[in-house]
Amino acid sequence: MSRGHFGPGRVRDARDVASDVRMVAIEPEAGTRPYPTGAHLDIAVIVDELPDIRSYSLVGERPADGAYRIAVKDVPDSRGGSRFVRALEPGADVEISDPESHFELQYGRPEYLLIAGGIGITPLLGMAHALERHERPFRLLYAARTRAQLAFVGELSDLLGDRLELFISDEGRRLDVGAEIDRLDPDGELYLCGPLRLRDAAVRAWRERARRADRLQFETFASGGRFAPEEFVVRLADQDGREVVVRRNRTVLDALKDQGVDMMWDCLRGECGLCAVQVLEAEGELDHRDVFLDEDQQRDGETLITCVSRAVGGAVTIDTGFRVGAGNGSSTQRIETR
Amino acid sequence: MSSNGDIRRVPETFKLGDWPRNCWYAAAYDVELKRELLPRKIAGRNLVMYRREDGRPAALENACWHRLMPLSEGQVEGDNVACGYHGLVFNGEGRCVFMPSQKTINPAARVRSYPVVERHRFVWVWTGDPALADPEKVPDLHWNDDPEWAGDGKLIHLECGYKLIVDNLMDLTHETFVHGASIGQRSIAEVPFDITHGTDSATVSRWMHDVEPPPFWRMQLEWKTGEPAGKVDRWQIVHFQAPSTVAIDVGVAPAGTGAAEGDRSQGVNGYVLNTMTPETERSCHYFWAFVRNYNLDDQRITTLIREGVSGVFAEDEVILAAQQRAIEEHPDKQFYNLNIDGGAMWARRLIDKMMAEESEDARYRMAASDSEMLSGTRSRVEATEADAERLGLR
Numbered sequence: 001m002s003r004g005h006f007g008p009g010r011v012r013d014a015r016d017v018a019s020d021v022r023m024v025a026i027e028p029e030a031g032t033r034p035y036p037t038g039a040h041l042d043i044a045v046i047v048d049e050l051p052d053i054r055s056y057s058l059v060g061e062r063p064a065d066g067a068y069r070i071a072v073k074d075v076p077d078s079r080g081g082s083r084f085v086r087a088l089e090p091g092a093d094v095e096i097s098d099p100e101s102h103f104e105l106q107y108g109r110p111e112y113l114l115i116a117g118g119i120g121i122t123p124l125l126g127m128a129h130a131l132e133r134h135e136r137p138f139r140l141l142y143a144a145r146t147r148a149q150l151a152f153v154g155e156l157s158d159l160l161g162d163r164l165e166l167f168i169s170d171e172g173r174r175l176d177v178g179a180e181i182d183r184l185d186p187d188g189e190l191y192l193c194g195p196l197r198l199r200d201a202a203v204r205a206w207r208e209r210a211r212r213a214d215r216l217q218f219e220t221f222a223s224g225g226r227f228a229p230e231e232f233v234v235r236l237a238d239q240d241g242r243e244v245v246v247r248r249n250r251t252v253l254d255a256l257k258d259q260g261v262d263m264m265w266d267c268l269r270g271e272c273g274l275c276a277v278q279v280l281e282a283e284g285e286l287d288h289r290d291v292f293l294d295e296d297q298q299r300d301g302e303t304l305i306t307c308v309s310r311a312v313g314g315a316v317t318i319d320t321g322f323r324v325g326a327g328n329g330s331s332t333q334r335i336e337t338r
Numbered sequence: 339m340s341s342n343g344d345i346r347r348v349p350e351t352f353k354l355g356d357w358p359r360n361c362w363y364a365a366a367y368d369v370e371l372k373r374e375l376l377p378r379k380i381a382g383r384n385l386v387m388y389r390r391e392d393g394r395p396a397a398l399e400n401a402c403w404h405r406l407m408p409l410s411e412g413q414v415e416g417d418n419v420a421c422g423y424h425g426l427v428f429n430g431e432g433r434c435v436f437m438p439s440q441k442t443i444n445p446a447a448r449v450r451s452y453p454v455v456e457r458h459r460f461v462w463v464w465t466g467d468p469a470l471a472d473p474e475k476v477p478d479l480h481w482n483d484d485p486e487w488a489g490d491g492k493l494i495h496l497e498c499g500y501k502l503i504v505d506n507l508m509d510l511t512h513e514t515f516v517h518g519a520s521i522g523q524r525s526i527a528e529v530p531f532d533i534t535h536g537t538d539s540a541t542v543s544r545w546m547h548d549v550e551p552p553p554f555w556r557m558q559l560e561w562k563t564g565e566p567a568g569k570v571d572r573w574q575i576v577h578f579q580a581p582s583t584v585a586i587d588v589g590v591a592p593a594g595t596g597a598a599e600g601d602r603s604q605g606v607n608g609y610v611l612n613t614m615t616p617e618t619e620r621s622c623h624y625f626w627a628f629v630r631n632y633n634l635d636d637q638r639i640t641t642l643i644r645e646g647v648s649g650v651f652a653e654d655e656v657i658l659a660a661q662q663r664a665i666e667e668h669p670d671k672q673f674y675n676l677n678i679d680g681g682a683m684w685a686r687r688l689i690d691k692m693m694a695e696e697s698e699d700a701r702y703r704m705a706a707s708d709s710e711m712l713s714g715t716r717s718r719v720e721a722t723e724a725d726a727e728r729l730g731l732r
Contacts, residue, residue, distance in 0.1 A: 102445065102446035103445075103446075104448075106431055106433075106451070106468075107453070107468045107469050107471070108431075108453065108468075108471075130469060133469075134469040134470075213435070213443075214429060214431070214433040214434075214435055217445065218445060220445060220446075267444075267446070269446075271444045271445060271446055272444060273440060291442060291444075291445060292440065292442055292444070293441070293442065294441040294442050296441075297441060
């Protein structure tokens with residue numbers, strides 16, 4: 001699994017920076033190192049008494065005073081990772097990775113558009129600082145449901161002036177992603193971090209305008225799903241119809257692993273597709289939260305990316321590709337590629 | 339399963355070698371770069387370079403995101419590079435645009451791309467903070483594609499650290515002893531010289547009046563005038579631009595015709611253009627050209643001089659590689675300096691200044707292992723600085 005090197009760290013302080021956002025400063029024992037834009041930190045957490053790993057974007061363009069800063073949203077439907085991190089008190093010991101970025105700013109474009117939805121502001125904060133420092137043209141659009149949910153707005157407003165625009169849906173101002181993309185230079189780039197609905201809308205609008213796919217960059221974690229998570233049952237057709245319960249705060253992959261089902265996985269962000277299973281039957285709907293399957297594949301519902309995606313409204317029957325006396329070439333972990 | 343050696347772990351931009359990061363380094367001669375993949379290690383980074391369909395150069399990290407296969411073993415496809423192992427395709431900005439057997443592309447998939455600009459017949463890359471890559475900072479070697487000048491040059495791979503070539507060019511006394519058959523003459527080691535310095539440049543000037551021209555210059559003066567050459571006034575004005583570019587204004591004019599006072603019209607003038615690119619701590623790419631300001635259309639002269647200078651530099655190659663080996667064989671020893679080393683010491687101080695400015699920036703703070711690697715070099719430079727003080731060269 002491509003995870004960074006972990007080392008000990010200690011929580012220096014933790015405070016609320018918005019109605020549902022808590023900022024936690026962590027001092028790594030080995031000292032901080034500079035990180036590129038869009039970087040995140042992996043933190044070892046305990047969820048339901050089991051060790052796990054969660055990724056959080058780093059706040060700011062660089063470490064300050066020997067500490068990394070992350071901002072964690074209070075998610076009622078959380079799998080439990082954010083609850084663990086939000087409960088950390090100053091002095092608490094944690095295991096953290098080196099920073100790593102899959103969401104780095106590419107310089108040299110004539111203009112940039114940054115779009116944040118809610119807690120998605122965290123990686124974009126450092127990008128805004130970097131673009132400002134290097135005097136590149138850009139705008140930052142920040143959407144949230146309520147004004148109280150906005151974090152870092154004072155700082156951003158001082159830095160950006162009218163290049164910062166707020167879209168607070170409770171106050172009646174909604175973000176029209178398509179119209180904003182139309183305002184962006186044809187060779188400009190869009191960096192987005194926010195809920196799945198926002199990401200889907202942006203990807204669709206980008207594609208409709210025939211813009212180059214590689215000029216839309218998004219961060220994949222913290223994007224949630226189309227439905228609130230609920231408990232459901234996974235039936236394993238390849239293992240005598242055995243049933244595994246996926247609790248609200250566990251992923252399908254976790255639940256299967258917990259029950260000793262042999263699974264393959266890597267990224268845990270819905271990107272690589274290694275943890276895919278074949279879906280034979282779904283009583284309700286599938287809540288695809290990955291970026292591995294395209295829209296058509298998600299609609300077809302024949303595959304589920306188990307590290308992030310879920311089901312709602314009933315049981316799902318899957319095939320993990322397990323065969324007694326394997327080697328007979330009948331594996332069904334198959335991704336149709338057209 | 340990962341380790342610290344994983345290229346995806348540490349942004350390589352933020353590590354330091356024995357050279358500044360935030361500057362342009364020549365990575366290829368214009369004629370070298372084609373619609374083919376050219377692998378080359380530049381400032382400690384493994385790069386692969388090629389030209390896009392419209393001719394613009396691209397420079398990427400030479401390791402596929404997927405299994406680290408050198409991309410240089412793959413192929414150019416349009417503006418992109420296809421990995422020769424599993425067919426992943428990356429565009430000139432390093433972003434993946436094709437993955438096999440799936441309909442989507444993992445958004446994390448990219449290889450590092452390096453800012454690149456083509457100027458003065460060289461393709462320059464920037465291995466430092468890409469946000470700071472300003473094409474205006476490309477070293478001035480405009481003579482290399484100026485219609486007032488004609489000439490050509492070559493690329494040499496040298497088994498020595500790039501600073502040893504800076505030293506070599508900043509003190510031309512060595513011509514007397516290394517290049518006695520072509521450009522050397524006793525007077526170089528005898529006449530005085532002037533050193534001036536700026537915030538990012540240094541200049542060493544030497545005039546030799548009323549001397550016999552060495553073979554290389556006698557030949558050129560005779561090509562221009564068509565007459566046997568007599569005694570000349572000879573000049574060597576060495577301009578250093580930090581960190582590793584040296585443009586040397588050289589020439590001879592018949593003695594007493596006013597060259598030193600500014601009238602070089604009776605003489606022949608050339609520029610030796612040099613820019614060195616660190617490869618590793620102990621090897622570098624040395625790009626050079628010799629251009630002249632007379633008989634511009636005579637290709638025969640261009641070729642003769644290029645091959646002649648090539649032979650002269652081969653003499654330096656032997657010396658510099660031997661010096662590098664000796665440095666490594668005597669880790670406990672340092673350099674001592676002579677008066678002739680003033681230009682080289684200014685150059686090294688300007689290089690050190692660039693590196694110090696980078697290391698003050700929090701984003702470039704060195705990891706412990708990096709500073710350890712540097713300490714040998716540092717003490718050597720400290721010694722030269724102390725000596726500079728003693729010699730009153732500050």
